[in-house]
Amino acid sequence: MDVLVCIKRVPLSGGKFTITEDGLDIESAKLGFTISPHEEVAVEEAVRIAEKEGGSVTVLTLGPPDAEEQIREQMAIGADRGILIETDGQEWDPQGTASAIADAINADETDFDLIIMGNESADASGYQVGIRVAHKLGRPVVTGVKGITIADGKATFERPVKTGREMYEVPLPAVVTVLDGLNIPRYPSVPGRIRAKKKPIERLNPERPEPKLEKTHLEVPVMKSRQAQVLGNGPEAAPAVVEIFKQIGVI
């Protein structure tokens, strides 16, 4: 089984975002970077599949040259190689992103049996790149998955819904988008980190197409202004809390 996992470098926000002066990006100069929890479980699942079935795990991302950091982190978890579709830091829209990913997959010498993505990216949350890539490759796709079983050239995917769960069975090769909670990702080991430094990353440089979903402005939504009223310190605050319970009618 050769598995490809797509990830996306996003800023690691503490409590609140600040927007850049041009109103188009998150002020990230002082922020670290990470990937979505959906993608962390995607990589973990790919590594588990390769450990069980044999084969390889490739991590692909479309992002700035610095996104190498996110690829190396996933190599420390167990991915074997990386593909970095380099951008100049400008955002690509979902269609442009999906086209570049599909082109990279078609050009790659490995025929991936399974392509795993997060259900939606942490930042843009467009819910569509996995589906668009599947259509371009002519493969079946299941989204929002929280359980994967591989047997006899077929994949069974489990998707939670309000009333329980839906089961999907599709032939491989296939595309699947997954949700946080699929597994508990491991932490990278020290030897894993050392090995990651030497693993190969292929870099591609396609041209950014004009976005058809064109971001024009970003802002932090105006919230009901809240600053917590401090009821007290430690256990002495308990009677005041119970007064609140009574006020809002929960007891």
Place this chain on the structure above:
Amino acid sequence: MVLVLVDHENGEIDEASLQTLTYGRELAAAAGEPLEALVVGDVGVAGSLGAYGVATVHVAVHDALTGYAPVAAARAAADVASRTGSSLVLAAGSPRGNEVMAHLGALTDLPVAADCIKVTPGSPTQVVRARWGGSLIEEANLHGAPALATLVPHTVAAEAGGSGTGEVAEFTPELSDADLFVVARQGEAAHESSGVSLADAKVVVSGGRGVGSAEGFAPLEELAELLGGTIGCSRVVTGNGWRPHTEQVGQTGTKIAPDLYIACGISGATQHIAGCRNSKTMIVINTDPEAAIMGYADYAIIGDVSKVLPAIIDETKKAKVG
């Protein structure tokens, strides 16, 4: 014409789809265009849509359409949109709505704006949409006709109205085997702990890193039971294996809007806030008065969860007896 994709399950129309119809009706009226709807597979639910101002309800019927089939639904939507010359196609920003719309975007090679809170038709169509699970708002131009967009649930309340007659027009979409590869097979209900579900609970007592361990959740469970609520937690907690992921509140967990949210030892990362920002009242217990979550809470107790909670539990028991 404004076309709304209407989702249904077991003969019931999805509430978020009715909200989307309500929103679509306003846009259609403003543009002087009719509102139409697409229902896939169940002619039975179509009759009720006239009350929402739908002029024509297109119903896709096909022998192979026995359950939810996202690609087939998108194929049917592409068929109706092209035959009727739709200017705008809307669906609910639900897992299914976003999925079918993404397939429609892929089949037609048109851009899709997911999770919108505002759509202004035009050339280009302008949208306002949620990013980072609602922690940021994006304005964007959508360059494509028809414009394809999904609407965040609860952007508007579902309201009957309008002058549509809800004429039902059945048709059989042309489907290939590949369109039907993925048809939902309903499985048995997943393991859910008995009692109130996290999504519907009126009271949620939620724990983060500050709870310290799996055992540390015992007083949270006791308080939740006293208040008729349930347990939630942050991502750190599920990552440590202290609680199952089904209890995770956040951008990649469950998004909730309880009457009361009690956040115990939770710092307030945007990932978490995205899941609980709509709580009506939020009480925070935290040792750090500077924690980010203080900016989202109504009331705070500065202190250690393991010391504060037992006192709250005692006082609550006294109040309930009294």
